[in-house]
Amino acid sequence: MSTQNGSTQQNGRSTPILRVRNLYKSFGGLMAVNGVTFQVQPGIITGLIGPNGAGKTTTFNLISGFYRPDRGEIFFKGEDIAGLPPHAIFHRGLTRTFQVARELKLMTVLENLMLVPSGQRGENLFYTWLRPDMVRAQEREIREKALAVLDFVGLSRLQNEYAANLSGGQKKLLELARTMMADPDLILLDEPGAGVNPTLMKQLVGYIRRLVEERGVTIFLIEHDMDLIMSVCERVIVMSSGALLAEGTPEEIRRNPDVLEAYLGGQYR
Amino acid sequence: MTGILTFTAGFLAMAGIFAIMSLALNVHWGYTGLFNIGIAGFFAVGAYTSALVTSPMPAGVQAQYVEQAFGLDQPFLVGVLAAGIVSGLVAWIIGFPTLRLREDYLAIATIGISETIRLIFNNARWLANGPQGLVGIKQPLREWLIERGMPPNFYNFFYLVIVILLMVLIYLALERGIRSPWGRVLRAIREDEVVPETVGKDVFRFKMQSLVLGAVIMGIGGALYAHFARAIQPSVFTPLFGTFVVWVMLILGGSGNNKGAILGAFIVWAIWSGSAYLIRQVVPVEFSAQAPYIRLLLIGLLLLFILLTRPQGLLGEEKEVSRLT
Numbered sequence: 001m002s003t004q005n006g007s008t009q010q011n012g013r014s015t016p017i018l019r020v021r022n023l024y025k026s027f028g029g030l031m032a033v034n035g036v037t038f039q040v041q042p043g044i045i046t047g048l049i050g051p052n053g054a055g056k057t058t059t060f061n062l063i064s065g066f067y068r069p070d071r072g073e074i075f076f077k078g079e080d081i082a083g084l085p086p087h088a089i090f091h092r093g094l095t096r097t098f099q100v101a102r103e104l105k106l107m108t109v110l111e112n113l114m115l116v117p118s119g120q121r122g123e124n125l126f127y128t129w130l131r132p133d134m135v136r137a138q139e140r141e142i143r144e145k146a147l148a149v150l151d152f153v154g155l156s157r158l159q160n161e162y163a164a165n166l167s168g169g170q171k172k173l174l175e176l177a178r179t180m181m182a183d184p185d186l187i188l189l190d191e192p193g194a195g196v197n198p199t200l201m202k203q204l205v206g207y208i209r210r211l212v213e214e215r216g217v218t219i220f221l222i223e224h225d226m227d228l229i230m231s232v233c234e235r236v237i238v239m240s241s242g243a244l245l246a247e248g249t250p251e252e253i254r255r256n257p258d259v260l261e262a263y264l265g266g267q268y269r
Numbered sequence: 270m271t272g273i274l275t276f277t278a279g280f281l282a283m284a285g286i287f288a289i290m291s292l293a294l295n296v297h298w299g300y301t302g303l304f305n306i307g308i309a310g311f312f313a314v315g316a317y318t319s320a321l322v323t324s325p326m327p328a329g330v331q332a333q334y335v336e337q338a339f340g341l342d343q344p345f346l347v348g349v350l351a352a353g354i355v356s357g358l359v360a361w362i363i364g365f366p367t368l369r370l371r372e373d374y375l376a377i378a379t380i381g382i383s384e385t386i387r388l389i390f391n392n393a394r395w396l397a398n399g400p401q402g403l404v405g406i407k408q409p410l411r412e413w414l415i416e417r418g419m420p421p422n423f424y425n426f427f428y429l430v431i432v433i434l435l436m437v438l439i440y441l442a443l444e445r446g447i448r449s450p451w452g453r454v455l456r457a458i459r460e461d462e463v464v465p466e467t468v469g470k471d472v473f474r475f476k477m478q479s480l481v482l483g484a485v486i487m488g489i490g491g492a493l494y495a496h497f498a499r500a501i502q503p504s505v506f507t508p509l510f511g512t513f514v515v516w517v518m519l520i521l522g523g524s525g526n527n528k529g530a531i532l533g534a535f536i537v538w539a540i541w542s543g544s545a546y547l548i549r550q551v552v553p554v555e556f557s558a559q560a561p562y563i564r565l566l567l568i569g570l571l572l573l574f575i576l577l578t579r580p581q582g583l584l585g586e587e588k589e590v591s592r593l594t
Contacts, residue, residue, distance in 0.1 A: 064467070090469035102467075104460035107453075111591050114450075115457050116468045122450035123470075125478065129442060135449055139591075142450075160589060182468060 015078075017042040017186055017218050018063070023072035025055075025062055032058040034242035035072075040186070040235075045212055045219040047233035047250075049226075051262065055242040056222045057099060060188050064096045065089040077185065091118060095179045096188035099222075101171035105164035109155060112163050112174060113146035114139075116181035146181060153177045153207055169200040176207060187211070189221035193228050201225075205232055230254070238262075271422065278425035279497075280542060281535075285432035286493045288534035291518040292439055292527060293486035299524040299586075300447055301479040302459035303368075304376040309511025310383025311356045311484045315491025316501050317390060318355045319348035320403045323496075337403065338396045345409035349492040356488025357481045359386075368476045383512065391503040402502030406495050432493055436531070439486055443527055446482075453591040455479055456525075509565060514541060517572050523582030525590075532583060541568065 016039035025033040033055045040046045048056050061067040063074055065086040074082040081089050104112050120142065121127045122135035150156045153173045158166065166174060172192060179187045192208065193201050205228060211217045223229050229236060229250065236253045238246040240262045246253060253259055290308060297303040326332075326340035343351075363382055367375045391400055408424065409431065415421055446452055454475050457465040466472045495501050505511070514537065522533020544564050552560045575582065 066463075085471075086466045087469045087471050090467065096467060098463075102461050102464050104457050104464055106460060106586065107456055108589050111453060111456075111589065114591065115453050115465065115470075118469050120450040123454055123475075125446050125449075125451050125482070128446050128449035128451055132445065132449075139450070162588070178464075178468065 014041060014043075016040055017077060018220065019073070019075040020059075020063070021073040021075075023059070023062060023074065024070045025058055025067055026070060031242045033062065033069075036239065036242070036244050038237050038244060038247060040218065040220050042185075042218045043212065043216055044234040045208065045221065045232050047229045047236040048220065048222045048239065049224070049229055049236060049253075050239035050245065053241070054239040056239055057190055058242075059239070060096060060190055060222065063089075064094065064188060090182070090184075093185035094188070095182050095184040095186075097172075097175040097179060097190055097192065099190040099194060101168070101175050103163035103166065103171050103174055105162065107163060108160050109150065109163055109166070109174060110143070110146055110159040113149060113177055113181050114142050116178055117142050117145070118182070149177050149180045152180065152210075154203070169196040169204075172196050172204065173200075173207075176204070180211070183215075184217065186218045186220060189219060189223075191222050191224065193223055193225045201228070208232065275422045275425050278429045280538070282425060282429040282432045282497055283494075283542075284535045284538040285429065285436045286490055286497065287515065287518060287538050288436050288531040289432075289439055289490040289493065290487055290515045291522065291530040291534040292436070292443060293483040293490065294515050294519050295524065295527060295530040296443065296455075296479055296483040296486070299519065299526070299530070300452060300459060301455045301476060302372065303476065303480055303483075304372050305379045305480075305483070306376050306508075306512055306516070307379030307381070307383030308487060308515050309506045309508055310379065310386040311359065311487035312491040312494070312511045313383070313386050313390060313503070313506035314356045314359055315352035315488030316495035316506070317397050317403070317491075318488065319345075319352040319492030320406045320495045320501060321397060322351045323348035323407050324403065324405070335398050335401075335403070336394050337398055345407065345496060348496070349489055352488040352492035353485040354488075356491065357485040360481045360484030361477065364477045364480045368473055368480065380508065380512075383506075383508070387503050387506050390506075400503060402500060402505075403495075404500040406499045406501070408496050408499065428497055432497075435489065435493065439489075440527055440531065447527070448591055450591070451475075451478075456590065514568065517568055519582075520572060521575050521582055523584035523586070525586030526582070526584045529582050529584035536583075537568070537571075540571065 018040035021037045023033050023036045036059060050056050058067065062069050065084050065088070068083050072082065073080060076092060076094055079092065081092060121138055128135055147156065147159065150159055153176060155170065155173055155177065158170065163174060176192065192204055196204060208219060209232060212219055233250055236248065236250050237244065238253060238259050245262055246256045246259050248256070290312065294305065294308060297305045321337060321339055322341045322343050323345060324340045325342040327335040327337065363378055367378045390397055397403055408428065411424055414424065414427060454465055454470050458472055458475060462472050518533040518537040519530050521537055522531065523529025541564065544567055548560045548563050
């Protein structure tokens with residue numbers, strides 16, 4: 001469990017946990033990410049906003065290793081991770097969720113979570129054959145942890161249900177729960193609120209806040225819901241047409257004329 | 270009476286061999302979602318490997334009729350082991366270019382390579398005697414038992430015991446693996462391989478393990494077939510007999526359930542061999558050349574019927590699989 005304390009929260013100039021410099025990615029003729037540079041500070045919630053097609057999800061895919069950048073640097077905890085495969089990046093302490101929840105449909109909610117922890121001896125076939133006692137003991141620990149996480153997000157009741165049978169909002173919670181099984185340092189949340197009803201949304205915001213406050217996790221999230229962004233984020237990064245448009249506190253972003261022009265469209269003027 | 274008994278033993282031994290193939294396919298398809306439609310290739314590699322490893326190099330008059338690349342005259346178990354290893358190696362080679370791609374590429378590669386393997390055995394006479402194939406493949410302890418007074422037609426019972434022992438052993442090993450975290454990763458890959466990759470599993474490595482393990486078991490199944498039939502020809506390892514029948518067995522019994530894989534094999538093999546007998550009774554002699562295709566039609570209809578009425582098979586996948594007992 002990460003025990004980073006909250007002191008970094010006040011200090012905006014601490015070493016950034018994530019540093020992205022001159023990142024480029026194109027698909028054919030389309031420049032999806034066009035020379036983006038930004039930093040994410042540890043221990044806080046940073047928002048990434050921008051109109052559709054701004055390159056937000058592409059940026060997430062580049063950071064988490066699903067796409068290989070054409071050019072540019074991605075430093076996570078001081079180490080260059082650009083171009084590493086997703087599973088390698090995960091082991092460095094970075095995990096993510098998806099815009100459309102990806103649940104393992106024909107596996108139970110509990111199994112969805114028990115998949116996650118690293119260092120499972122039972123993932124080696126020979127251990128399962130020759131040392132089942134050891135694997136079994138570890139399975140008990142993993143199960144207990146999964147139950148605790150399910151309790152945290154309020155899905156305990158559904159532990160033995162197929163993930164396919166969850167509602168859209170519950171699937172979003174399951175995604176969040178999955179990241180918690182990993183004890184990561186940085187979580188990338190791709191539209192955690194998409195398709196979630198207002199009640200569940202409040203709950204979700206609560207969980208995200210608790211993750212940061214109680215566990216010292218850093219959150220970097222994409223969201224279209226401006227109320228959510230303005231209420232939870234300490235810093236906001238704005239992208240437009242693949243480039244960085246602005247960076248600042250929610251208040252600064254709200255008053256930034258470029259952002260209003262490109263994105264908010266006068267709604268918040 | 271003994272005729273019926275030895276027939277039954279032979280029938281059960283063949284069903285057991287197919288159950289092993291079906292268990293292997295369950296590793297690929299049932300648990301990992303690897304679309305292998307080239308089972309016949311691993312089947313053939315296993316059968317030929319074990320035949321060549323266990324038979325002596327033809328000598329004397331026989332050498333004029335039988336050509337084979339080598340004959341190592343090794344015991345049965347060495348042959349079975351070699352069959353598994355060579356078949357696994359073939360899978361490993363196929364896996365490298367295909368497992369990183371979309372699943373359909375594996376399907377195309379496996380069916381293409383299985384046909385290529387069959388055609389190589391058919392055309393390269395120097396390798397394993399071409400279309401005539403190999404005959405007189407040795408059976409474990411056969412001479413030893415007969416010398417000690419066992420009637421030759423009782424041998425099937427002994428062979429049945431070997432097949433069932435191996436089948437049970439493979440079943441237990443697979444169950445242990447599948448109910449462990451290893452199996453959980455495979456099933457996650459089947460459901461959506463992006464998820465295990467996101468949570469730090471090296472998806473390619475696990476897919477490769479699944480492909481190779483399944484192929485090793487298929488190779489063992491092939492070896493057991495060769496020593497049971499005592500004669501193998503390339504024409505045995507066609508997509509119909511070598512691949513399609515196994516698929517029907519797994520789908521009928523229940524993909525994602527090892528008990529289902531075994532059950533399906535015994536049921537489909539009963540239908541397959543029973544229908545051959547029935548068709549011979551019903552179809553006039555002048556159509557006897559066409560008669561085998563009626564079986565194909567029947568099996569195809571059976572497959573359609575299962576998919577429409579009970580797509581999960583007789584025994585579907587259990588709800589909570591990863592529970593080590």
